[in-house]
Amino acid sequence: MQIILVGGGKVGVALARQLCEEGHNVTVIDINKARVEHIVERYDVMGVVGNGTSISTLSEAGIENTDVFIAITGSDELNLLCCMFAKKAGSRHTIARVRNPSYSHELDFIRHQIGISAIINPEMAAAKEISRLLRFPGASKIDTFAEGRVQLIKVPLTGAQNLDGVAIREIPAKLKSDILVCAVERGAEVIIPDGNFVLRSGDVVTFLATPEKAHQFFVTIGLPVRPVRNAMIVGGGAICYYLSQELLENRVRVRIVERNPERCAELAQELPGAQILCEDGSNREFLLSEGLGSAEAFVALTNIDEENVLLALFAKKHSQGKLVTKINRLEFDDILGGLDLGSTIYPKYMTCDYIVQYVRALQNEAGSNIKTLYRILDDRVEALEFTVHENSPATGVPLSRMRLKPNLLLCCITRGDRIIIPRGGDQIQVGDNVIVVTLEHGLHDLRDILAD
Structure with a gap:
């Protein structure tokens, strides 16, 4: 094009x-x-x-x-x-x-x-993603499909979850959890696993489930599921404004630390339900005196990446709350991935993902449009949602007989109000939405999931 x-x-x-x-x-x-x-x-x-x-x-x-x-x-x-x-x-x-x-x-x-x-509007999109994370703090990243009825959730595994040595096919029976593991990060390697893949402590697992099933799974493995009730936000820019609006609507107590007096006055007028603290967010003594240690969420949203990173590391040391760190620059994501910054938000990636999704959808206006596109796991994996408009070699065939490309997993079919975690006997039909996770970049049409 x-x-x-x-x-x-x-x-x-x-x-x-x-x-x-x-x-x-x-x-x-x-x-x-x-x-x-x-x-x-x-x-x-x-x-x-x-x-x-x-x-x-x-x-x-x-x-x-x-x-x-x-x-x-x-x-x-x-x-x-x-x-x-x-x-x-x-x-x-x-x-x-x-x-x-x-x-x-x-x-x-x-x-x-x-x-x-x-x-x-990348700032609004970032605020919505942060809001989802604060409602479900055990996750480090949440992407949504099917108007929010299906979620792709990323979570690091520790010994506390008791999943070390458990094969993926054993999870439904062992944990009574109806989830689908879609991707695993193990060190520098990213794997699209099959049922025989064995999980290890230290893995970062991305799984797909409905919000209700994800909640049950988190309860079973001992990860927090209660939404945060208070949040401290450093940096009073546009993301802070959108996020605070969402949190206040959900009755979350919001405290905003912003150094610019004029911006503080604007926020006080626009967000009367929030507490505005006019102070330099890098003042460690001030953050501690204002209750950083008891904050259930700490969100670093200044315009300076280095300051956000240091604030997140400081909050990690003094708080047990949910951490969210905004990063503007895209060049150092591999380095930042080695730091414990909680959930990292890249508004610029969101802009790119949205536009690439739109452009790909334009190329397939007849067959199967891309409805949703996320680049996950440091841009190495794509998660796509296709809407099926017409019959093709990918429709009407039992999945057990379908030859899919390697390193690709067909994760979910949504059909009307039904959410289907597909099995071998299921078939894709016209009108379905189909969610696919793949290591291959550049899929434009549902037919692209088939091996040549």
Whole structure:
């Protein structure tokens, strides 16, 4: 597909790389010449130096033949204006990143009035993910499918869970738990396991279950399931605002530490139910005096990654609460993975995942659209949800007779209100949603799960 990407920042670089890897023709527009040259040198993309709202710049980039136009500059208004011009100039689909909370209740109106195909708000998406984690603190990551009826949950195993030496096929009988283990991290290795795979303490397990079944499993293995009742948040930006709104609606006590007095005044007005503490979040004595030790959740959301990391490590030392750490930069995720930072949130990854999901779905408008896409386990595994629109070689065949690609697991079929953990006799039908976990990147259609 022909794709124009306006904005060559961190997200632009990551997105250009992913879209190139999937075989798309990408042109990057940015007013910063050095940024454009950097991306062009690193990846197989075209570059245009200029303003994304300029018709001449858009024409130079080939807007008339563009399938997807993506605007992810640092300005919401510029992104919306770029998409409006691109739509008028001939682009079929337009996607804008809009982050300002003041637009949060107007996104549907903006999308329909301007004709934008999709709007992504990574801060709101990050806040929703953190909120899920605080409702289910035993998990280190939760991804949702089927409108929240199915969850993909990541949890590290210790000796306390008594799963060392247990084969996956033994879990239903041994623990009376109807879950499906989809992926296992063991050291640097990621495995899509079969039933004979034996779990070990130290493994990081990702499993699929309904929220009710996941709750039962956590109770059985002794992991916490009670939602947090109070949270301390350091950093009063957009994610903090969205998160606090959700927590207050769920009657969670919220304390926000923010160093900027003007921002504190804004938060106090916008979040009257929260306690706003105007102080430098790196003041350790202050955090302890304000009850860090008794906080059931500590969330580090400053704009400085290093500060978030140090705050999380400090909170780990002085609190038994749920830890959540926001990371902006994508370059050091392998290093940060070796630190105990609790649940790590990457808003920029969420932006990339959403856009890649949208682009892949456009390529298969007839057969089976990708409804949901997550890149999990340090981007090494993809979890995809397909909606089946028509018959294909992947439908109407018992799964026991279906030849799937290696390192791929068909995890779940949702059929109306039914959640089916598939067995050998089950078949995929038109109208189903199918969830797949795979080590192979770039699946576009349900038929891609079949071996050649």
